[in-house]
Amino acid sequence: MNTQTSPSPQFYLTAAAPCPYLPDELERKVFTHMVGPRATEMNDLLTQGGFRRSQNIAYRPACEACRACVSVRVLVKEFQASRAFRRVDAANRDLVSTVFPAQPSTEQFSLFRRYLDARHQQGGMSDMSALDYAIMVEDSHVQTRIIEYRLRSPGDGVSAQPRGELVAVALSDLMSDGLSMVYSFYNPEMEKRSLGTMMVLDHIRRAQALGLPHVYLGYWVRGSQKMDYKTRFQPQEHLMNQGWMRFSADMEE
Known part of the structure; x- marks a missing residue:
């Protein structure tokens, strides 16, 4: 083609x-x-x-x-963390996040495979190899970066590279009006940490710090339970026939 x-x-x-x-x-x-x-x-x-x-x-x-x-984006300037979100932040205070250029690593791929094997065994990505993962990360002509989340370890803050256990990774695009979460994955054994939610909250904070108005979460699929978490990040807008429209989770009730 x-x-x-x-x-x-x-x-x-x-x-x-x-x-x-x-x-x-x-x-x-x-x-x-x-x-x-x-x-x-x-x-x-x-x-x-x-x-x-x-x-x-x-x-x-x-x-x-x-x-x-339906495409979803969070309205960053108006976002205020709920009590549940503050509990997620508290549970992950021992994590260190670092932004890197969009370059894959063996450690990332190992975590990626653990995530797929536990959460998406039947999905279209289930048979991805190390080469497939490298292409997913590197094959970008836009402003893309990798954010690694690691358990804090002695010496962090002294060396440029944190050395603690890698527990979550986000592949993100920097846009003129926000951050777009392209793909994220995490240690599936750490369910109590709500690492998926933690990464969205971290992107909201990063967008706020950059003065960007939106975090794009991809598609919310009406009727799919695995996608319901996206409507928790309020306020947000959904892309409808009339354009981007404000949405509330109460509208679903």
Whole structure:
């Protein structure tokens, strides 16, 4: 398939395939390649228009009979941590986070495999190799970075590289209007820490510190329990036919 840059992006449509989130549904996606000097600009515009990035591809659902997938972004400036979120922060005070260029490591891949084997054995990523993981991290033409979360160890703050156990990793894009959480994974044995929630809260704080208004969480899938956590981060907006609209979890009741 031709991936050369052109004045206007070329869009393609995938064949129908079983939906990974809703039983008895079929999914199709529209996608384009993001390469070349305009990739960062395209990533901003497409993400704001409901696309997600995977490597150098931007995609969004184009299902014929279903509209369950909805793009979600947190309104960072108005966000206030609830009591439950403050408990998550307290449980993870012993973690140290460090931002790196988007470069994979053997340690990251080991944690990634543990996460997939425990949480997504039947998913489309279940058979990913070390090379596949490296491509997922490195194949980006936009401002992407890796955030590692480690248990604090003696000497942290003295050396540039924390040495404690790696417990969570986030792959994130820096955009003109926010941070986009591309993919995250964590130690599945540390359920009491709520590491997935911790990483979203950390991204909200980072966006606040940068003066950026949004954290993009990807798709909330109406009817999929595994995606319900995304509506907990209030206030937030959902991308509807009319544009980005404010959403409250109470609207689902």
